[in-house]
Amino acid sequence: MKQLIYLFIFLLSFQLLTAQNAPTKIEMTPSNWNTPDDALFENFDNRKTLVLKNGRATVKNLSFTNGTIEVDVYAKSTRSFAGISFREQNDNLEEVYMRLHKSSQADAVQYTPMFNNESNWQLYREYQASTSFKNQGWNSLRIEVANHSSEVFVNNVKVMTIDHLRTDQNEGLIGLWALFGNRFSNFRVMHSSNSEKEVATPINISENNIINRWGITKAYPYEEGKVRFEDFSKERYITVSTEESGLLPISKYVKKTTFGSFEQNKEEYVVATTTVNSAKAKTQIFSFDYSDKVLVFLNGKLLFNGNNAFRQKGVQFMGHMDINTNKLYLPLKKGENNIHCVVIEKANGWGLIGKLD
Known part of the structure; x- marks a missing residue:
């Protein structure tokens, strides 16, 4: 009998732990999102989707610190940008995006911090990556965030490691960003504690005569x-x-x-x-x-x-x-x-x- 009780407790604990670590799907419905006025919520390809023409959408009432954020973006060969933003507060945020017209080129994926609503990708050439996008169907973009660093995956393949997130913000809103129009679906988020104290990776410095x-x-x-x-x-x-x-x-x-x-x-x-x-x-x-x-x-x-x-x-x-x-x-x-x-x-x-x- 004791063995059955212990087994029951173990299975219950395992289910609770699994449930805590399971991704939460944020449906593409107006009640879940703050969007620009020209955004559209449509049923497409047997999915609920969000179409962003130019601008940013954020999930309502959800703060993010560490964990995983993932979304599917419909294939597009013409010039467009589609990405995920996180830890947004006070007009600053972290952002990773796909340049869908740059498939297989050196800058197909980019990371930038946004300071005071301004992109800064020119300053961080080390955070660009080459990858190939599907030209039909859906491309998945996933970001795994752990304290000061992040890893970026496209279609389940790791394409970039960001060893030092630049805004120094530990938490904030999460959302999506598009330029020149993109369709998003299947937005998922999974929170993790990452309670271990992680020391930020030093930002490459090799000379003592730099003006600081x-x-x-x-x-x-x-x-x-x-x-x-x-x-x-x-x-x-x-x-x-x-x-x-x-x-x-x-x-x-x-x-x-x-x-x-x-x-x-x-x-x-x-x-x-x-x-x-x-x-x-x-x-x-x-x-x-x-x-x-x-x-x-x-x-x-x-x-x-x-x-x-x-x-x-x-x-x-x-x-x-x-x-x-x-x-x-x-x-x-x-x-x-x-x-x-x-x-x-x-x-x-x-x-x-x-x-x-």
Whole structure:
């Protein structure tokens, strides 16, 4: 009799544990979702589906920390983007999406943090992956989130590991995102505790001469040829820290006045400044990169004017950043020297990175 009781208790405990770890399906019905006005709920291919034309939908009254999120996306060969967002709060979120027109290309799948409603994929070229999409039927996208990291699967094949989620947010809303129209179905979520303390993977840093703190201004509208040094030389600056790699994701600290419309955004700029103290007059190399455009001043004199915007240098030019892309020979004077970088942005990633060689 005792053995039967123990067996019953074991089976009950196993069923409860299995039920807790089973995915929950969020039906594609208006009662479950906050959607844009032009979203459609339709029966299609014997399924309940959600059609997002351009925009984001979030699950009502559901917060997510760790676990698995999965959705099916109907095949499409024309240009479109379809993805999952998670830990959304205060206009910041994490996002992974499929570029369905880029099947088998190097950037078929991308990860980006969203800061202040702005995408930043240009700043994180390491988080892109090649995979092949089905050209008929449904493609599945699954994200497994564990504290600071995540793994991405397309059609049950792992395509990417995100070793350091960038927003530093531990929980928030979950949802879907589409651009140029996509159909979603079979949305599932499974929560897990991941109570083990996980140390965030250090963000690649190998040099101690990287600039890791900048003073930055607020955002201003940009007009070509109308930014003068005397206009910002007495600006108020706040001091911010870069990621360990030296990357300064400007949108994390500064909210643009026009945002969320990609290439339809208006250009805006901030000024980022740092001070170099030199024991004597000498020439020093400043290695740097930026997105989208930059003006570099040393002690009030314009030394560099560059444009690294998306597709500026050809239809396949992505505008990714690398700290060794540009080099300036700075004629430093004895004492204090001030570098001012006017960083201009429209969309896809507002960033600056630099080091003094």
